[in-house]
Amino acid sequence: MTIRLLLADDQALVRGALAALLSLEHDLEVVAEVGSGADVLDAVRELRPDVALLDIEMPGLDGIEATRAVVAAGLGTRVLVVTTFGRPGYLRRALQAGASGFVVKDVPATQLADAVRRVHAGLRVVDPTLAADSLVTGDSPLTERETDVLRAARDGASVAVVAQRLHLSQGTVRNHLSAAIGKTGGENRAAAVRVAEANGWL
Structure with a gap:
């Protein structure tokens, strides 16, 4: 069974590299690439990917708000946040928005592909170091x-x-x-x- 993917990242080079790496996996197919958070929901509605891989820092609508929109749409697309910025607060906010997983971009390609499969299977995937940092840092103290x-x-x-x-x-x-x-x-x-x-x- 092929897992259909949407990639959202405002850096075209990063987006292209991710698409190339993931497409090497026999069971993964990249069906859409978008460069802003604002384009994510339309692409999800049109193409119904199984998993959306979203960056956090994107113009217009960040990856956390895009995650919230995708989950609220109720179309069955699961979200895996893939970001350069491994910050504990981002992890907490992404999970609160409904993301099924959170990994940083320097993860090896094989681990990223495995994270996609696990998220697709209904499991939660979180970078272990970040999870520990998140527990230490706690919730944002700001209102x-x-x-x-x-x-x-x-x-x-x-x-x-x-x-x-x-x-x-x-x-x-x-x-x-x-x-x-x-x-x-x-x-x-x-x-x-x-x-x-x-x-x-x-």
Whole structure:
């Protein structure tokens, strides 16, 4: 039985390399390749792949939100997140969104193919080192609004601009930034953003 795959990665070279490696397996067939998270759901609806391999950091819609959309569509496509960024927070968020597996891109091709087969069989596949790190790190300490504010501030935007982006008062933005700085242990909001990004909380 052939397992039909969809690959989503914004880097064409990486996407092509993954497709070439996986296509060498006798029971795997890449039926679609897309370059953004926004294109994932349409491709899933049209082609009904068995497993979607999604990167996390993609333009438009990230891999975690794309995972949530694919799972919510209820079409039977399972999601395996394959990313360069092995961050504990990403792992937790991907699993919470409904992903069946999470591996990093430096995994050997044979292990990636095996991960695809296991996910297709209904098993959960998680990088063991990342799983351990995730247990140590724990859940994000940030509230949903604090996370939104840090995301909006990650490009160095002023409080006024962040307030405009999120339709909040400047005082509310300052309060959320202050709380986020305290929870991450950063010296300032730039440091808070770095800590949150490093842990996969944003």
